[in-house]
Amino acid sequence: MREIGLEHLAAIARGAAVLGTGGGGDPYIGRLMARAALREHGPVELVPLEEVPDEAMVLPVAGMGAPTVMVEKPPAIEEISAAVEAICGYLGRRPTHIACAEVGGVNSLIPVAAAARLGLPLIDADGMGRAFPELQMFIPAMYGVAASPMAMADDKGNRSVIDTVSNHWTERLARAATVEMGGSATTVLYAMDGATARQAMVPATLSLSAELGELVAEHRATGDAPQAVAARLGGRVLFAGKVLDVERRTVGGFARGVARLSGNGELRLSFQNEHLLAELDGTPVASTPDLICVLDTQTGDPITTEGLRYGQRVTVLAAPCDPRWRTPEGLALAGPRYFGYDLDPVPLA
Structure with a gap:
């Protein structure tokens, strides 16, 4: 793809929800936002990562907060403009390109709406290759890119810019502000130049999202979409069965919980916005930072944690994560032990 038009949104939303590992927000909400922006402003230019010039000013845009809250309080396009204007006023520069902070659900389509609204090209890349719950979990952070200054905006018209001493402090302060903003906010963070983006971002993830979305649609009638998706991602099917129960609560700006599935044994899924650990009859079979994705068995449609x-x-x-997540630096940011699980990452056999 070299541009994103109305005809691409359904596939991107579906595929991004697969890569979002249960998180990243409801893809339907993001699709509505992007559709409204594209109808008003026309298609968005999609730029391959390798074509971004060194001197570009790249702004990743994302929604922050609990996905369960975003279902009832979806972000508005005005929040995006407010957050961008706030960061531009602080930095004294205008962006040349918009980017996805993460590929997943609503956060793959908020940047589409932002690019359309601002009349800027969108980079075919993201900062994670999946979705993660905390904002310091960002591959460019491993390259020394700072999360702050970070701008936030909410539905009431509040705007703020946070400038912190570390990415972890950005997460802590922004999370507290998000809770006060009603559990969700629109953010602009990790501003970087084009040379850094080319080195640090994960390439072609929006194109991959569209491909996965089309793959699900193609295999819907045969009922083997989950198997086709697993093969495309170089992963494997872990389990098929019925959802027995879901314990879900919104705590500290996150949707945390556990789901139990019954089939050939019992699978337990632990999540914090995204699925982080899968245990079959008490034995870990997959873990963060690899992708754990839940799809409807018949249709292949991805199912979010909410x-x-x-x-x-x-x-x-x-499915395997970007290999940089399995480095010591990546595991320190998003490995099982960071989330309180006393185990090493589970190898994908």
Whole structure:
């Protein structure tokens, strides 16, 4: 793809929800936002990562907060403009390119709406290759890119710019502000130049999202979409069965919980916005930073953590993460032990 038009949104939303590992926000909400922006402003130019010039000013845009809150309080396009204007006023520079902070659900499509609204090209890349719950979990952070200054805006018209001593402090202060803003906010962070973006971002993830979305649609009638997605991602199917129950709560700006699935044994999925650990009959079979994705068994449609319900027939698959997440630096940011699980990353056999 060299541009994103209305005809691409359904596939991107579906595929991004697969890569979002249950998080990243409801893709339907993001699709509505992007559709409204594209109808008003026309298609968005999609630029391959390798074509971004050294001197570019790249701004990643994302929604922050609990996905369960975003379902009831979706972000508005005005929040995006407010956050961008706030960061530009602080930095004294205008962006040349918009980027996705993460590929997943709403956060793959908020940048589409932002690019359309601002009349800027969108980079075919993101900063994670999946979705993660905390904002310091960003591959460019491993290259020394700072999360702050970070701008935030909410639905009430509040705007703020946070400038902190570390990315972890940015997460702490922004999370507290997000809770006060009603559990969700629109953010602009990790501003970087083009040379850094080419080195640090994960390439072609929006194109991959569209490809996965089309793959699901192609295999919907045959019922083997989960298997086709797993093969495309170089992963494997872990489990197929029925959702027995879901314990879900919104705590500290996150949707945290556990889902139990019954099939050939019992699979337990632990999540914090995104799925982080899968245990089959008590034995870990997949873990962060690899992708753990839940798809409807018959249709292949991805199911987010806030969309899991009793009685659903689902297939769970695991796929490899960007290899940089498996370095010591990556595991320190997003490995199992960071989230409190006393185990090393589970190898994908």
